[in-house]
Amino acid sequence: MAEKNPFFTAAGDEGCAVYGIHERAIRSVQDQMPWQEDLDKLAEFYRLFGDKTRLKIIWALSVCEMCVCDLCALLQMRQSAVSHQLRTLKLTRIVRSRREGKVVFYALDDDHIRNVLEVGYKHLKERE
């Protein structure tokens, strides 16, 4: 992996003198890092959980599916704001939707999502 992975090229201009000493450590880390592209995707993924509104939506949907107006009522936010975030979450496959007449119901598109919430929440609670 390390050979094909262009994540690490060489110490830049700012490389410090200690570099030689830690070179082995750096290579080891480099070998255990995912590909740059994957890390970018992963950051993109976490970013979705990093906004109050989206996180509330995600958590709500982790309990049960809800329609847009339910979410508006729950979050006390404008329908437009909620819809925009739902769009973002749908494009990134965090949620899916199904229409029932005029109403559109949203749900988590994936069971892993719940695990993500859990592990973060646990961390928070064990630190209080």
Next chain:
Amino acid sequence: MAEKNPFFTAAGDEGCAVYGIHERAIRSVQDQMPWQEDLDKLAEFYRLFGDKTRLKIIWALSVCEMCVCDLCALLQMRQSAVSHQLRTLKLTRIVRSRREGKVVFYALDDDHIRNVLEVGYKHLKERE
């Protein structure tokens, strides 16, 4: 919890007509939601993972502790940029630091962090 938790007050002006029908669902969700304050903290926590640079730093430190210049070499970024992000991560207790002469080593401040990375990465991989 629901009674003290001011997360949900009432349907706003934009409450839809379906509201009555879903009221029970909303209350159920509301009961299973963490406190607003906790959700805000949780979003803050995830936000830290939602940036390429920070995520790379976190992942690298999940392998082993590294000094600032190691991270600069690994990320191919200016020392200033790396230090600024390290500061953010330290203030939020994602990482801790120890000084050894002129060199400052950073490490994850918590073993949970690794779990967070894992669960996200798994999700990503199972979706490819």
Next chain:
DNA sequence: TTTATATATGATTATATGATCATGTTTTGA
């Protein structure tokens, strides 16, 4: 005690992003 190295940080700037407003689309019911 100078000088150089490693890191930290304040100020600035360019960019990203989230809420809002206005309006468009879809579906139901009169």
Next chain:
DNA sequence: TCAAAACATGATCATATAATCATATATAAA
């Protein structure tokens, strides 16, 4: 077929934020 309800979306704007530059601090070595 017309109107209203539920939702989607483009444009705009204010704010947040990440990188950079310049500079400060801390430690070691000469």
